[in-house]
Structures are given as structure tokens and as C-alpha cells.
Amino acid sequence: MVSFKELGLVNTREMFAKAIKGGYAIPAFNFNNMEQLQAIIKAAAETKSPVILQVSKGARNYANQTLLRYMAQGAVEYAKELGWEKPQIVLHLDHGDSFELCKSCVDFGFSSVMIDASHLPYEENIALTKKVVDYAHQFDVTVEAELGVLAGVEDEVSSAVSHYTKPEEVVDFATRTGCDSLAISIGTSHGAYKFTPEQCTRDPKTGKLVPPPLAFDVLDAVMEQLPGFPIVLHGSSSVPQEYVDMINSLGGKLPDAIGIPEEQLRKAAKSAVCKINIDSDSRLAFTAAVRKVLTEKPGEFDPRKYCGVARDFMEELYKHKIIDVLGSDGKA
Ligand code: G3H
Ligand code: 13P
Ligand code: ZN
Secondary structure, X not given: OOOHHHHOOOOOHXXXXXXXXXXXXXXXXXXXXXXXXXXXXXXXXXXXXXXEEEEOHHHXXXXXXXXXXXXXXXXXXXXXXXXXXXXXXXXXXXXXXXXXXXXXXXXXXXXXXXXXXXXXXXXXXXXXXXXXXXXXXXXXXXXXXXXXEOEEEEOOEEEOOOEOOOHHHHHHHHHHHOOOEEXXXXXXXXXXXXXXXXXXXXXXXXXXXXXXXXXHHHHHHHHHHOOOOOEEEOOOOOOOXXXXXXXXHXXXXXOOOEXXXXXXXXXXXOOOEEEEEEOHHHHHHHHHHHHHHHHHOOOOOOHHHHHHHHHHHXXXXXXXXXXXXXXXXXXX
């Protein structure tokens, strides 16, 4: 048993309370490799932003859970080397799908876990979430749960349609499970294709797709039921057009890729939404950079040359999210 406190990590409790009061949101960035982690930590250290490092199922399969945990531990030391005296870094399990997995992360030094039982019937979601909460809270590890189902692909849980969170369920759910934060479904979804062209309108001037707005009425109703309770938004990449265009113009194929407009995320961050999950945007930045370098220098075969540029692109992206979208700069 390793406590996250020994590793210099923090849980989300105080971080979320401050974010709600301050009208900003904490960035939750997924990481799968060293370059992503370096870029996240550099961006957070330079902007003095609290940050959540997320480990998904895909990341565990790709990079190994043990290795990722030691990388996060190293990230705390790296942050200090960069001059961030008291780094505010959470290590979070993204979309945990079983009690055993959540327990193994708690035992191994994660400071926060998500139990995602949103695809189960309501009572089963409550029972599993409560089991994880009861275990995690013994060690001061905070727990995120989910009510409602996002469209798109959540790891291996696939849902073709989105089922918005039912505001009438949230008080019962939060009270009976004791969860520390709640991920809700208000129209966001995972990946780079968040809406079909049929769900969008077209800007008559540019011909570009304009996505439908998020269901802020559902968010408002949830906040009315649970005043001051930390709310989480998954699937919050905005799929920057500049990266999509760069990828497509350099031999890629991402037709009609579309995300959540950043103004809507900014609006959400000012409310009780205090954790915003971003993964796909980082993948797009990485891919755009690699395509650019390899196109411009076809003779390049040193991975540090293209992964280094990818790291710069991601750092820029993370800083932009922190400063211009989530407003968490200067809060750590
Ligand atoms: O929630 C989904 C995240 O983007 C992680 O996806 O399991 O492919 O790493 P992944
Ligand atoms: P995106 O695919 O929109 O980046 O969402 C990431 C996410 O929700 C991770 O849990
Ligand atoms: Zn997610």
C-alpha cells in the first residue's frame, strides 16, 4: 500500500472547492507517453495551474499502469525542478470499470479514481460506486462517478445515442454513493467526431459545420439540485480546426471532425463544472506535428526530432486551454 501523499500528489477535494468558488475549471489531461507528460507538466508549471493527470484503459494497455504511475511520481519532481514549489498534481484513474481496478489504483498511489458504472442500471451504478467510495475514502482518495451516458465511445463501452443526465436523480445518487464529484451528460462525447454533419448547421459564409449547443438547461437543473457540488465534463475536446486542416493537408483523412466550441467550455468552467477532460485535442496536436516534420524533412528518422516538435505543439495547446478556456492559471 502506497499513499498518494508520500508521492507528493494531492486529491481533488480542496482543488474542486476552490475552482467552484473561483469560477474556473481544473484541466484533466490524459497521458500515454513521456512527451505528453512533459508537455502537461511544463504547461501547468509555467502557468501555475493545478492539473489532473488521467490514466485511461487505453493508456494502461499501451504504456503499462505501473510505468505510468512511476512517471506521474517523477512528474512531481520534474515540476519542482521547473520551479513550481508546491505542485498541485492529481493522479486520476479515468473510466475505471471495476471495483478491483479502482482498488488497485488506490493501493498503488493514485489520488483520485473514477468509477464509471453509468452504463449499468441505476441501482447497480449506485451499489458499485458506493463500494468504491467506501474503500477509497479510507485512504482519502477522492471518487468521481457518472450519471447519464455520453454518445460515442467510452473505452469499450459504446453508446450510439447520448442519454442526458436526469436532474431528478442526482441528489439521490450523490447522497447514497457519497461520491466526491459527478460526471454528467449534457451533449459532449469522446473523440474527434462529436456530432454528425446532420446534427450541425453550416455557417453560410465559411461553409463550416456549426455544432449544436450543449444542454446548459440540464447543467443548470443539476446545479439547482446539488448546489456547490463538483461537476465533471468528459468529452470536452474542441477539435481545433487548425490541426485538422494541417493533418488533412499533409495526407491525413479526418473528414468532418468536430468538437465542442471553446466558448461553451469557458461558460461551463465558470459554473460548478470544475473538471474538464481533454484527450483528443492533444492527439490531434501530436499527429499534426509529426505529419508536418516528416513532410518537410522526409529524410528525418530520429524520433526525438518529430516527437520533440509534437511536445512543443502539445505544450502550446495545454497552455491555451489553461489560460483561455478553463481559467485555471495562477490558481496553484
Ligand atoms: O475517455 C476516453 C479517453 O479519451 C481515453 O481513451 O482508452 O483510448 O486512451 P483511450
Ligand atoms: P475527448 O475525447 O473529448 O478529449 O474526451 C476525453 C475524455 O473525456 C477522457 O475521459
Ligand atoms: Zn471520458
